[in-house]
Amino acid sequence: MLLEAHALTLKQGTGIATYARNLAHTAGSLGHDVELLIGIDRGINRRDPLLSEVALSDVVDPKAIDPLKWAGRAVDWTIGVPGGAKAQRLPAPRIVLDPGSGTAAERRHPTQGAVRLWERSYLHFNRFGRRMAIVPEGRHDLFHATRPTPAFVKNSANVYTIHDIVPLRLPYSTLDNKKYFYNMIKHIVNKGDHIVTVSDFTRRDVLEFFDVPEDRITNTWQSVSVDSAARSISDDDAARDIGNRYGLNFKEYFLFLGAVEPKKNISRMVEAFAASGTTRPLVLVGGLGWQYERDLEMIEDERLLSWRFDGTHIKQERRVQRLPYVPRASLLSLIRGARAVMFPSLYEGFGLPVLEAMLLGTPTITSNTSSLPEVAGDAAMLVNPYKIEDIRDAIKAIDADADLRAELSSRGRKRAEFFSPERYAERMKAVYDRVLG
CATH class of the missing domain: 3.40.50 (Rossmann fold)
Known part of the structure; x- marks a missing residue:
């Protein structure tokens, strides 16, 4: 062959x-x-x-x-x-x-x-x-x-x-x-x-x-398969990895996976994130695709700057961060450590980030269009990707409700078995x- x-x-x-x-x-x-x-x-x-x-x-x-x-x-x-x-x-x-x-x-x-x-x-x-x-x-x-x-x-x-x-x-x-x-x-x-x-x-x-x-x-x-060694890493080890590499706290950030390009709907997602009022950062992992200028302007918008007092100094931070490339092992840790994975794409033939998140037990917000409901089933929060308020409300709900996060995590792992x-x-x-x- x-x-x-x-x-x-x-x-x-x-x-x-x-x-x-x-x-x-x-x-x-x-x-x-x-x-x-x-x-x-x-x-x-x-x-x-x-x-x-x-x-x-x-x-x-x-x-x-x-x-x-x-x-x-x-x-x-x-x-x-x-x-x-x-x-x-x-x-x-x-x-x-x-x-x-x-x-x-x-x-x-x-x-x-x-x-x-x-x-x-x-x-x-x-x-x-x-x-x-x-x-x-x-x-x-x-x-x-x-x-x-x-x-x-x-x-x-x-x-x-x-x-x-x-x-x-x-x-x-x-x-x-x-x-x-x-x-x-x-x-x-x-x-x-x-x-x-x-x-x-x-x-x-x-x-x-x-x-x-x-x-x-x-x-x-x-x-998608994750080898047993990677899946057996403890939450404490994953937390240390993302903390040491990226300065992120376990379950204290939202995560997006994908290239910066029009169909990924990044501008609406960032607008919704800003409107949600969450104090947790949004981390985007992926390179530049094409026609990305408008999305980059949104990501770098000064409205998304915040200030944090670390006990000694007041530090400026970006509420939206972008990591162009992450090694596979650290990517798995980032997915596991996210409060939720966000993937409100306009159109996908499949949507691997949704499956990867479900496999690792991370709650997911994704679109009710194209193939994404077919992949997610009842194991994710589905939103209209063209409506900023829908994405905003999903972020607010999943950020505030620990029981909802636990339920989606359980459903996600079960749904992922269909794609074994x-x-x-x-x-x-x-x-x-x-x-x-």
């Missing part, structure tokens, strides 16, 4: 990276020999494999001009990739891999690299209106793209996961090329052997927007058995 997992190479974690990581583990547990497929900047020189390995992990000056790369782009733009993109098995790592890249943790799986995989598939599709062939080393009975990709492997069953169709549903919220996105999705739902979605909501969206037989598209939901790795494996097995006959 060849599993497209390019999202794992990104410096900051994404929901698709988590999906790819979980899917690789799940497919392996089902008995598949999993190889990962990622994009690389340059091919492997077999005569100097060590130097090639170093080059794959090298940091390139973004201002530097690479004539060969630009020449390659010009060729791909003109004629596409009619012969297919060759993938090469990467050597077993001998160098110290960048711990900030998800592939460092996943290189226990054999990995193949295709030069400029995403860019070349995009250029090929724009030139010919069809998928680019990938020519991997070895034979693979199954190719699974973890996000919509106009690429395929010959003589393999080709499966594609569609997480959402945000560029079409909320066109104002993304910078995607909408014409390309529409034509590319239309093509892969017609040519792929099977389509997987991560929620019933996304499945219905795809069926509404595209002409695809219902029996060729399956919702498997998602799963074991149940997810059963759903993926059914899909793979079907396409492989």
